[in-house]
């Protein structure tokens with residue numbers, strides 16, 4: 185991402201001039217206080233939010249279209265896990281259908297049985313849990329399904345936006361382990377957004393602070409002061 189400016193009102197963007205690179209196979213933590221714009225920037229990187237200015241390069245090529253206008257080969261290159269699984273899961277779908285949905289949406293129905301069996305074991309969901317709907321499982325179990333959904337198309341890039349913020353320590357460790365096993369076997373790059381420095385430092389190759397990424401501190405009258413160096 186080069187000099188990305190984004191937000192919900194062009195006159196008052198929440199992200200200004202954010203520059204951050206994730207190399208192929210690299211894991212980068214993005215650390216910043218609540219409300220500074222991390223999720224907004226993560227959504228730009230995930231092709232879910234069109235920036236007002238700046239350039240997103242995916243595998244070296246500039247992205248020109250976001251959301252449903254983005255070409256399918258770009259959308260399927262990026263897997264995303266959000267903070268609140270209940271807001272990102274269709275409450276009508278059984279977990280098995282929630283995980284398989286990207287395969288069906290991209291015409292890969294034939295791959296569903298094998299991929300489901302692999303992923304259920306990977307994320308630790310039993311057949312009983314897979315047959316339930318979101319309101320019948322815990323947050324941690326639903327987040328396991330959301331991680332499986334993010335991996336089902338074997339993306340080259342993963343964006344985990346506060347993926348573990350609602351989870352206990354053992355589920356956090358399990359899901360970070362799932363993501364890291366996936367990366368080790370595929371070489372996928374990772375952008376992990378959070379506000380827990382200890383977790384991000386342990387999880388990622390490096391952690392970038394919001395101030396370094398944007399050249400300014402989060403909000404307040406001091407925002408806008410240039411930082412000494414650009415993020416790498």
Ligand SMILES: Nc1ncnc2c1ncn2[C@@H]1O[C@H](COP(=O)(O)OP(=O)(O)OP(=O)(O)O)[C@@H](O)[C@H]1O
Pocket residue numbers: 192198216217218219220221222223224225346379
């Ligand atoms: N859909 C929206 N419409 C208008 N403003 C929004 C919208 N989503 C977020 N914002 C605002 O944009 C700013 C940045 O929000 P964002 O969710 O990107 O921050 P964040 O750093 O990820 O916060 P947190 O760590 O609490 O999740 C906040 O001031 C928020 O109120």
